Amino acid sequence: MPNISWKPEYMLNHPVVDREHKKLFEIAAEAFRPVAPELRKKKIRDTIINLNEYMTMHFEHEESFMRIIEYPLIHEHQMIHQIIIQNMKTMLNSLAGISIKEFEKDLAFFIESSLVNHILFEDKKIHKWFETKEGPRHVIKWSPKYLTGQKDIDEEHQFLFTIANEAFSTADTPNKKQKLKETVAKLHHYLRLNFEHEESFMQEIAYPDFQTHRQKHEKTLAEMDTFISKLPSMDAATAELELAIFIEKWLILHIIYEDIKIQKFVDSAASVDFINLEEL
Numbered sequence: 001m002p003n004i005s006w007k008p009e010y011m012l013n014h015p016v017v018d019r020e021h022k023k024l025f026e027i028a029a030e031a032f033r034p035v036a037p038e039l040r041k042k043k044i045r046d047t048i049i050n051l052n053e054y055m056t057m058h059f060e061h062e063e064s065f066m067r068i069i070e071y072p073l074i075h076e077h078q079m080i081h082q083i084i085i086q087n088m089k090t091m092l093n094s095l096a097g098i099s100i101k102e103f104e105k106d107l108a109f110f111i112e113s114s115l116v117n118h119i120l121f122e123d124k125k126i127h128k129w130f131e132t133k134e135g136p137r138h139v140i141k142w143s144p145k146y147l148t149g150q151k152d153i154d155e156e157h158q159f160l161f162t163i164a165n166e167a168f169s170t171a172d173t174p175n176k177k178q179k180l181k182e183t184v185a186k187l188h189h190y191l192r193l194n195f196e197h198e199e200s201f202m203q204e205i206a207y208p209d210f211q212t213h214r215q216k217h218e219k220t221l222a223e224m225d226t227f228i229s230k231l232p233s234m235d236a237a238t239a240e241l242e243l244a245i246f247i248e249k250w251l252i253l254h255i256i257y258e259d260i261k262i263q264k265f266v267d268s269a270a271s272v273d274f275i276n277l278e279e280l
Contacts (some may be wrong), residue, residue, distance in 0.1 A: 064248035
């Protein structure tokens with residue numbers, strides 16, 4: 001059985017990324033654990049599916065980190081991520097046509113080339129660059145592509161970006177951990193208000209995915225509560241790194257993938273109304 005185990009030399013000294021890398025090794029090792037022969041193929045298939053799901057999530061977090069630190073080779077790195085995910089899908093599709101022994105050999109090679117080598121050669125490039133970066137370590141930039149078309153909500157989103165950047169502007173000040181905690185609490189407060197305003201607007205326009213969107217708001221706030229509760233046990237550097245990734249998930253990705261859907265619904269409803277008026 002291949003030795004699929006985490007090693008100290010894989011450490012990047014990034015608490016979130018290192019934790020997720022370790023988890024990937026744990027999932028991959030499951031494919032090689034002893035099981036009854038008749039259950040072997042199912043065991044391997046389930047492990048590959050789990051590995052694919054977790055690796056996809058990990059890559060999203062890693063790409064969030066690269067965007068926030070303004071990593072210059074992010075597009076090349078993203079392409080490598082896409083190739084790895086595609087190779088995993090191809091490998092899974094091949095499971096039905098080859099023997100278990102052959103598949104285990106292919107899987108071991110995939111883990112070595114796409115997990116170990118990716119960490120040692122590609123991921124380490126990011127963190128070497130980050131360690132030597134001059135100027136602000138993390139940057140949460142507002143972009144016109146985040147506009148939803150609702151003036152009040154857009155202004156609130158821009159204010160949330162301002163607060164988010166306060167967390168990183170205090171990074172090198174005395175008592176930075178306390179200031180970081182205060183900024184996160186402020187961000188939580190204003191994010192809750194923004195969610196309340198969004199939910200009122202969705203109800204006004206009878207947005208069909210209101211309940212799903214509301215549940216995502218609740219999940220985001222719960223995750224922020226958990227993060228705040230863990231802050232006292234984190235050192236300042238760890239807290240800053242974790243916050244950088246979570247802000248992209250809480251704020252940027254939520255705006256891009258969820259809030260803009262609301263405006264698309266508004267635009268489509270307006271288009272229908274216009275057509276009906278023309279028909280009259």
